[in-house]
Amino acid sequence: MISLAGRDILHSWGKFVFTGIGLGLLIGVTLTMAGVYRGMVDDAQAMLDNSGADLWVVQRNTLGPYAEPSSINDDVDRSIRAMPGVARAANVTYLTMQIGHAGRDVRVMVVGIKAASPGEPGQPPHLIAGRQIVRAHYEAVADVKTGFRLGDVVQVRRNRYKVVGLTSRMVSSGGDPMLFIPLKDAQQAQFLKDSDAIVRQRARTARNPALNPPGNPGMVDAVTASQTSNPYVNAVLVQIKEGFSPDQVAEPIRRWQRLTVYTRAEMEEILVDKLIATSARQIGMFLVILSIVSAAIVAFIIYTLTMGKIREIAVLKLIGTRNRTISFMILQQALGLGLIGFVVGKIAATAWAPIFPKYVLLLSSDSVRGFIAVMVICAIASLLAIRAALRIDPAEAIGG
Amino acid sequence: MADGIRIENLVKTYGEGETAVHALQGVDMHVGPGEVVGLIGPSGSGKSTLLKCLGAVIEPTSGRMTIGEQTIYDNEWKIPDLRALRRDRIGFIFQSPYLIPFLDVTDNVALLPMLAGVTNAKARAHAVELLTALDVAHRAKAMPSQLSGGEQQRVAIARALVSRPPVILADEPTAPLDGERALAVVKILNDMAARYQTAIIIVTHDEKIIPTFKRLYHIRDGRTHEEGGRVEPAS
Structure with missing residues (x-):
């Protein structure tokens, strides 16, 4: 036909x-x-996969750390490590910000991780060049999509970081490439104010009779010290031991630590069904x-x-x-x-x-x-x- | 097919009541196998309506029509598949050739048998045979747009003949052609009618070809009047 x-x-x-x-x-x-x-x-899935975590422990009743702000004390990881079924637990911070570099702005997700802890959850799982962060301060590992190269120096808030390693497919759920820096630096970057703001805050505290009562000069120093340090992280990432199910490990953390714990499936649901x-x-x-x-x-x-x-x-x-x-x-x-x-x-x-x-x-x-x-x-x-x-x-x- | 096409007392009325238009008012006509007759008449006389009834495109209000021994209409009755009748038993030639522009000459001619289920090779072979008889075989692979007006009309004649229909209806087939080519087309139609024993009815206004018909039907106010024996077909 x-x-x-x-x-x-x-x-x-x-x-x-x-x-x-x-x-x-x-x-x-x-x-x-x-x-x-x-x-x-x-x-979103790559971010969860690459975090190496089985559980995300976050502030109670929040959808943190990616979909909502979450803040928990940075010593919680120790007590979580002692819970049954927990193999590893690590503090992390996440902060999305704009970084100026080589005359252009790069939007990155700054991730605070514990230095020199390979295999811990939250660490970049693979590098395509350079090495992992081994020093406690001023080193960074960047995703290649940032455009940074090994040896570049980038400024995050008041501090400068040398790029010592490059990784790939480490992006936020919004597609921003990640920049890993040491945890302490990241905690500081999240809450550290500029010098003028610190001076004004000190003066304001000193004028407050409740915080600076007459006859107790040590109190204002203690209050000021607490205002300029940040003992908080956004989440604790947990790896579980073999033979334990995520729900089995999550349940006691929820009950005894009075925190919210998300399993991988729940976190994926938050990212895919809520965040995006x-x-x-x-x-x-x-x-x-x-x-x-x-x-x-x-x-x-x-x-x-x-x-x-x-x-x-x-x-x-x-x-x-x-x-x-x-x-x-x-x-x-x-x-x-x-x-x-x-x-x-x-x-x-x-x-x-x-x-x-x-x-x-x-x-x-x-x-x-x-x-x-x-x-x-x-x-x-x-x-x-x-x-x-x-x-x-x-x-x-x-x-x- | 012994009797060509015959119509008896064919009536076609459009509308009803006071607004009814009586386009055909009892037309009688007979064209035998191998015969070519002319059908002429002024505008509004009913020519097109008669042609559409003959071509099984519209149904008459009453009357009888037969092709060969097959009854097509008999007052209220009609054969069930008019489309198949048009495909198998009636060939059409139009004022413009209306060749399918995206098919070459051979496939324009072979299209009908192909659509009817004949194998492409067989249909094309038959088409080339007809094109040879019509002296356009050398343009078999050409597209319609590459042909002259006369060549296009010869291809249209081949298309009308390809199913070997007992009846061919030609609607002003020489209108776009000059005198010489118009007479040549009429000669071809006469030759084909004789060769394939086809009854051919040519509707025309063309003064050049009217004298060539042995028999001529005049249609006026929906009625036909036969006239015959004028001159021999063009040679």
Whole structure:
């Protein structure tokens, strides 16, 4: 059987190819939007995977440390280490901030980790260059996406840090690359004020008779000292011993330490279903709008192409061509257009995904789903043209 | 197929009551196998309606029509599949050739049998045979846009003949052609009618070709009047 649609496409290939390219770029944007969402989910999962933790211990009744602020004392890790089933526990701090470097601003997530503790949860699990942090101060390990190089010196708040190691795929759930620095420095960076603010705070404390009572000069010094130190961290990351389940270890920590503990599954739910849920809905809205726009474009193009062939279709009907043959021809053309569009879109999305500032993950399964969606949209979009073609009166081929 | 196409007392009325338009008011016509007849008439006389009834595109209000020994309409009754009838038993030639622009000459001719389920190779072979008979085989691989008006019309004739229909309806087939080419097309139609024993009805306004018909039907106010024996077909 001759393929009328195929012959028409071959005959007016320029029209189909250029239309397909236009449609393809739209499909490329759609696939990229899906890739952005997948990238966000993957970033979140990578962050959890790379933390090496089985449990996250955070301030009670908070969704910390990533989705909400969380603050717990930095000595809690010791008592957690003594709980049954706990193999390792480590304090961590997280602080997202802007760092100026080499004339540009880099947004990073500063992670405070215990120095010289390889294998502890929270440490960067693999390096692609350099070494881990071994000194208690002023060393840093950076994700390559920061653009920092080994030996670079970067400033975080008032202190300068030398980049001694580079790691990869260590990003926050928002896609910001991580910069690991020693825990004490990170604690200071979170709460340390500038000199003027410290002087004003001291004066304010000294003026307060409750904090500086007459006859007790040592009290104001003690209060000032407590104001300029930070004994808090955002979370304690816990690795559990073999043979224990996460829930089994989490339960006593919740009960006895009066803290909130999240397992890996719960933390993933927080990140994916809560933290990036709004972004996901936003992207979902874009996908819906792009699908509708694609459908409208295909419908308009196929309808216009069909209306341009009224006489030919009338002749085909007059000489006895079945309605289903004509319908199939239009459907095939719509699907052909969708196929060209999808191939162009897939190539475009693959080509431009690495240029995006945030991670764009193009999954094969999304491509398959996208392909099916494009074909379904094209098939639906062709209905208008098919309806118009079937309403063409074969008598139109006969003059008068 | 012994009897060509015959219509008896064919009536077609559009609308009802006071607004009814009586386009055909009892038309009788008979065209035998191998015969070419002309159908002429002024605008609004019912030519197009008659052609559409003959082509099984619209149904008459009453009357009888047969092609060969097959009854197509008999007052209220009609054959169930008019589309298949048009495909297998009636060929059409139009004022403009209306060739399918994205098919080459061979496939334009072979399209109908292909759609009817004949193998592509067999349909194309038959198409080339017809194109050879019509002296356009050398343009078999050309696209319609590359043909002259006369060549396009010959391809359209080949397309009409490809199913070997007992009846061909030609609607002003020479309108876009100059005198010489118009007469050449009429000669081809006469030759084909004789060769394939096809009954051909040519609707025309073309003064150049009217004298070539052995028999001529005038249609006026929805009624036909036969006239015959004018001159020999163009040679």
